[in-house]
Amino acid sequence: MLVLQDVYKTYRMGDTDVRALRGVSLELPPAAFSVIMGPSGSGKSTLMHLAGCLDVPTSGCVEYGGHDLTVLSSRERAAFRAAEVGFVFQKYNLVANLSAMDNVALPLLLGGSTTKQAHGRAREALETVDLLDRIGHRPAKLSGGEQQRVAIARALIGDPAMILADEPTGNLDTATGDRILELLHGLTEEDKSVIVVTHNPEIAAEADLLVHLRDGRIESLQRAEVAR
Amino acid sequence: MSLNLLRLALKNIGSRKTRSWLTILGVLVGVTAVVALLSIGTGVQEAVLQQFEDIGYDIILIAPMNAGGPGRAVGGPGSGAMGGRFAAPSAALVDDSSSGGLFSPDSLGAGSSEAGDAQEQPDRADEALGRMLSSGLDTDLLLTKVPQLVEAGTLGTQIHPVDTGATTGFLRVSTPSMEFLESFPSVLGGFEIAGGRTFTNVAENQVVVGARSAELLQLAVGDSISIGGIPFVVVGILEASDQSVEGAGDAASEEGGLSGQSLAQNLGSSGSADLVLRGMTNTDDSLFVLDERASEVFDTRGAMSVTIARVEPGASISETKDAINVAIGLQEATGTPISIQEVADEIQGTLSLIETVLASIAAVALIVGGVGLMNTMYTAVLERTREIGILKSVGARDGQVMTLFLIDSGLMGLIGGVLGLLLGSLLSLFGTRLLGPSLGVGSFTPVIDAGLVGGVLAFSFVLGALSGAWPAWRASRLNPVDALAAE
Numbered sequence: 001m002l003v004l005q006d007v008y009k010t011y012r013m014g015d016t017d018v019r020a021l022r023g024v025s026l027e028l029p030p031a032a033f034s035v036i037m038g039p040s041g042s043g044k045s046t047l048m049h050l051a052g053c054l055d056v057p058t059s060g061c062v063e064y065g066g067h068d069l070t071v072l073s074s075r076e077r078a079a080f081r082a083a084e085v086g087f088v089f090q091k092y093n094l095v096a097n098l099s100a101m102d103n104v105a106l107p108l109l110l111g112g113s114t115t116k117q118a119h120g121r122a123r124e125a126l127e128t129v130d131l132l133d134r135i136g137h138r139p140a141k142l143s144g145g146e147q148q149r150v151a152i153a154r155a156l157i158g159d160p161a162m163i164l165a166d167e168p169t170g171n172l173d174t175a176t177g178d179r180i181l182e183l184l185h186g187l188t189e190e191d192k193s194v195i196v197v198t199h200n201p202e203i204a205a206e207a208d209l210l211v212h213l214r215d216g217r218i219e220s221l222q223r224a225e226v227a228r
Numbered sequence: 229m230s231l232n233l234l235r236l237a238l239k240n241i242g243s244r245k246t247r248s249w250l251t252i253l254g255v256l257v258g259v260t261a262v263v264a265l266l267s268i269g270t271g272v273q274e275a276v277l278q279q280f281e282d283i284g285y286d287i288i289l290i291a292p293m294n295a296g297g298p299g300r301a302v303g304g305p306g307s308g309a310m311g312g313r314f315a316a317p318s319a320a321l322v323d324d325s326s327s328g329g330l331f332s333p334d335s336l337g338a339g340s341s342e343a344g345d346a347q348e349q350p351d352r353a354d355e356a357l358g359r360m361l362s363s364g365l366d367t368d369l370l371l372t373k374v375p376q377l378v379e380a381g382t383l384g385t386q387i388h389p390v391d392t393g394a395t396t397g398f399l400r401v402s403t404p405s406m407e408f409l410e411s412f413p414s415v416l417g418g419f420e421i422a423g424g425r426t427f428t429n430v431a432e433n434q435v436v437v438g439a440r441s442a443e444l445l446q447l448a449v450g451d452s453i454s455i456g457g458i459p460f461v462v463v464g465i466l467e468a469s470d471q472s473v474e475g476a477g478d479a480a481s482e483e484g485g486l487s488g489q490s491l492a493q494n495l496g497s498s499g500s501a502d503l504v505l506r507g508m509t510n511t512d513d514s515l516f517v518l519d520e521r522a523s524e525v526f527d528t529r530g531a532m533s534v535t536i537a538r539v540e541p542g543a544s545i546s547e548t549k550d551a552i553n554v555a556i557g558l559q560e561a562t563g564t565p566i567s568i569q570e571v572a573d574e575i576q577g578t579l580s581l582i583e584t585v586l587a588s589i590a591a592v593a594l595i596v597g598g599v600g601l602m603n604t605m606y607t608a609v610l611e612r613t614r615e616i617g618i619l620k621s622v623g624a625r626d627g628q629v630m631t632l633f634l635i636d637s638g639l640m641g642l643i644g645g646v647l648g649l650l651l652g653s654l655l656s657l658f659g660t661r662l663l664g665p666s667l668g669v670g671s672f673t674p675v676i677d678a679g680l681v682g683g684v685l686a687f688s689f690v691l692g693a694l695s696g697a698w699p700a701w702r703a704s705r706l707n708p709v710d711a712l713a714a715e
Binding site for chain 2: 049052054055074075078079081082083087089094095096097098102106110111112113115154
């Protein structure tokens with residue numbers, strides 16, 4: 001369970017302060033498909049960064065499994081991300097000079113696994129996303145959908161409890177996007193919490209928990225029964 | 229885990245080939261320069277010191293004329309008076325067999341210390357000049373007054389007209405005594421006979437010929453030649469020495485002529501004690517006549533002489549020198565004692581200074597390479613900002629990001645170091661072949677020892693890592709969210 005309590009986040013952008021989140025309190029249940037929606041600048045991505053421990057709030061509390069994430073050191077946050085979180089980004093964010101295999105293996109390689117172990121697991125993960133035939137390709141040689149599947153395989157390889165996807169279908173055509181969503185949604189059946197940030201109302205239709213943000217505040221919050 | 233980082237860094241270097249190689253090239257050039265200069269410099273130093281070691285550190289040289297410091301003792305007064313007398317470059321042998329071999333009127337006039345008939349009085353010789361050329365020391369008296377000396381001898385040198393029948397010219401004639409040859413062969417490069425034999429009879433006009441002189445004059449054992457108008461028989465030809473003064477600003481010898489004036493020229497122009505030594509130890513261009521014989525048949529007033537003495541093992545060189553100075557005063561002679569050690573120290577000091585200056589210049593090249601590397605790494609951090617964000621999002625710690633960049637730059641430094649080491653070694657091997665003769669140390673080998681290799685490799689890796697340290701630190705401190713937002 002990920003809990004945000006009265007979270008504020010203010011960025012400094014040039015001379016102005018951008019108040020991305022203004023007092024957000026939220027509980028994201030485990031093994032659920034949560035969707036965060038809202039217009040641009042509503043604070044969706046910021047919320048996801050805080051949930052994934054990529055950033056720290058200006059004030060407020062982010063708890064995971066009863067532990068306060070805001071007090072962690074940079075090193076501890078990195079360890080938390082490595083162990084508990086898998087990110088999937090709109091721009092895929094693969095390392096350009098590494099093969100699909102190495103991209104997927106990257107979290108394990110950084111975590112100290114041997115190359116053999118890491119590659120073995122990467123192979124399994126790529127099999128899950130049906131990309132075994134693209135194993136040696138670099139990102140530039142892969143289509144958008146393939147790159148996103150590589151990114152999902154990378155997010156899965158460390159067996160994290162939480163998958164955070166920021167506009168995962170934003171750069172994909174509808175059919176490919178649907179496939180990616182299906183893939184993400186299926187992960188909840190493996191007891192993973194999947195949190196998707198999106199503009200896409202079709203994704204929202206699948207949500208166990210649907211959060212609408214506007215101007216850094218929660219505008220509405222709907223549980224599955226209501227959403228469906 | 230660091231092995232994984234190493235693999236990742238290697239992949240990165242490989243994926244940016246052109247820039248990586250250009251960066252490596254910057255380091256390579258600097259390392260090449262440093263390696264080449266240091267190895268050649270050390271090689272020259274060792275070769276020069278070997279020469280002194282061959283002569284022996286227990287030897288003290290008493291050069292004529294008291295002229296202050298050790299380095300200047302001999303040559304100080306030489307540039308004027310002696311230049312006029314001996315240092316005419318055209319005094320070199322005119323090796324022209326087609327025209328029958330004649331020396332020019334110029335050379336006859338300028339180099340006429342003993343030109344023409346030996347009986348003829350040198351018209352400009354006077355007492356003062358004699359004192360400049362010879363200390364006038366009595367070596368037997370010196371040995372009794374300076375108990376620290378075990379043996380002493382005098383080596384005279386004179387320029388004489390030489391006529392082989394086919395070739396004529398002026399040549400340096402050294403006049404060691406029989407005793408000198410026995411006591412101090414090392415001063416004459418070992419005085420090793422390649423053909424024939426050494427002197428056997430002080431009553432006969434025997435000459436031993438240096439290797440190059442023999443070659444150019446086309447002399448063989450048993451040939452007759454005229455030296456200073458006196459007929460001599462060649463009894464022996466010396467082993468070629470390792471060294472040569474060829475090319476040391478000596479146009480005549482470069483053209484294949486014989487540099488009979490090399491000693492005189494050295495004294496006249498630069499006049500450092502080492503050149504006296506080199507003049508003596510370079511036996512290739514000389515003719516040798518026993519002093520016992522020379523004093524009979526030549527007019528030796530124009531001869532330059534150097535007294536050589538050997539110090540008892542264990543005796544203090546400086547105390548011995550003091551005692552020699554006293555003895556010189558007692559004999560009312562002139563001269564300055566110089567120990568081989570002093571000469572060696574002086575030369576080594578000069579060589580070290582030159583080496584330091586050159587190495588400093590090379591080091592600048594290396595620093596420039598380092599700056600290039602830093603620039604590359606800094607740009608790489610800017611370019612790879614998003615990648616840094618990716619690494620952090622998948623759990624990379626700050627330290628790992630920093631290590632990744634440090635390995636990256638360190639590896640480029642190291643590769644530049646390895647290649648520079650190879651190239652520098654090759655360069656120094658070629659360089660020594662080119663430089664050996666002109667430095668007058670003959671053949672010598674560059675010194676590329678474990679210290680240089682290890683030092684260069686460690687230094688280039690550290691240079692690489694240090695150049696990359698600041699960019700790497702910057703990379704590691706990037707906020708992952710900002711880094712991911714970068715284009």
